[in-house]
Amino acid sequence: MADLFKHEADFEDRVRQSFARQKAMETIGASLTLVEPGTIEIEMPFSADLTQQHGFLHAGIISAALDSACGYAAYSVMPSDAAVLTIEFKINLLSPGKGERFLFRGSVTKPGRTIIVADGQAFAFDADGSAKQIATMTATLMTVSGRTDIRG
């Protein structure tokens, strides 16, 4: 994976520092568990505080973690002075967000100077460690340069 996409030497530091500033990720208990050029993984344990009405992980929380995974996958292949913005994403919920912990993977599908397309997959893990894909995302990200109000 590490050789698929052109990237700056400081990509991992930039991703980790920016992710650390995402208070929403801390609030939902999500951690960065893989940082490769063009591929990011985020993991989180189940929490009853993040559920919808049937007691499963809320689709919006799945979206939040997948959006961060896709966004940082794109960010990891951007120039060092760029910031990343999510233009849009689409998510399909494939199975209920039922499990002990969750993994969210974002991967760059198409790099680009201005527009980057990334795909995301969310998995739920049972107590016995068996995994089930619960969601799939396609996200469009934008490279933003030269704006002083946003960085990272």
Next chain:
Amino acid sequence: MADLFKHEADFEDRVRQSFARQKAMETIGASLTLVEPGTIEIEMPFSADLTQQHGFLHAGIISAALDSACGYAAYSVMPSDAAVLTIEFKINLLSPGKGERFLFRGSVTKPGRTIIVADGQAFAFDADGSAKQIATMTATLMTVSGRTDIRG
């Protein structure tokens, strides 16, 4: 609005009771502020705990509130014994999630026996009360009947 869509007499109770079970909405500080047949509004104050790396409301949190607004818009026009599931949604982020408070409106675009399409709009309000649309969503919801593991 109240006459646009066929609905059961107990629609408001069902929506309010189901929303109250969504712990994720409580966690992000969101409240139900309008319940009409086919239209739902959810509001929440800004919170630094829900931000992305630039200090704005995280796109995933915007998605969570809009998904609930669209889901309950659909649910409000479903039969009393049905449950609602989100099949998929797409969100475009139009402007940064910057404001003192936020409003999320979900409206049914196309009712149906099995599949309901709803559209959502998110607005940010400044300290002076001026509003700006920050996101637009289209969601596909499904009516689920006769399953005992999910209700509402």
Next chain:
Amino acid sequence: MADLFKHEADFEDRVRQSFARQKAMETIGASLTLVEPGTIEIEMPFSADLTQQHGFLHAGIISAALDSACGYAAYSVMPSDAAVLTIEFKINLLSPGKGERFLFRGSVTKPGRTIIVADGQAFAFDADGSAKQIATMTATLMTVSGRTDIRG
């Protein structure tokens, strides 16, 4: 509508000239019937040559006309020397593409220097002139400047 969006004086000429170069629109029998700044309408008669397996208008043909409507809605508010590219779109098919003729409307939801978001609606008309919405689209368009291989 004409005052909603900033636009160049030559917007209508540019839209009409570019549309005339879209051979795909000619092939499916589509004409440009409204050109306002930020709003475009395209109409076409039903044709058995454009159907799916049940004899209705193929979802992809509906997409083609809506994509052009959204793309030209965006293009109508771009600078005179810019070209428009579709980054992505999402379409929900609300009802079968059954009718004597069809109208496709594209409207700018959010203008922008680089990224423009437009929404589209497709309608089918019966022999008696009654209309039914058959599809809804959200499209993300990009302004491209300074490339000599594409124009319009």
Next chain:
Amino acid sequence: MADLFKHEADFEDRVRQSFARQKAMETIGASLTLVEPGTIEIEMPFSADLTQQHGFLHAGIISAALDSACGYAAYSVMPSDAAVLTIEFKINLLSPGKGERFLFRGSVTKPGRTIIVADGQAFAFDADGSAKQIATMTATLMTVSGRTDIRG
């Protein structure tokens, strides 16, 4: 691939017969080149009649072929008496539709009794046979049973 998804013995006949009724596919010059349970490929040569304003294959035509590929991928794993309807799809255009011929692959990502999710990829081939991915789609399909007005 053939063993990934449960399917009826007559899946290939049903797919081929239904595809043959899609006049839109004939009109755009598309042929069915692979029919496996859960995977469909459609191919077509470039035609100037299907272009957008820059002379590339129109995004809507790419959508039409990918929608058919995803729809038949879903249909191939449905019961023999079912019909398939496209609920919605999202497409990202990754590169211009420039090439001598095009291949559109649809694959089931998540089978289901009522709802099936399929992903699509479009490729352009140069004169020298080198391929480039030009689009990616996610589509939501529905199994429809017991309706006499639609079949296949």
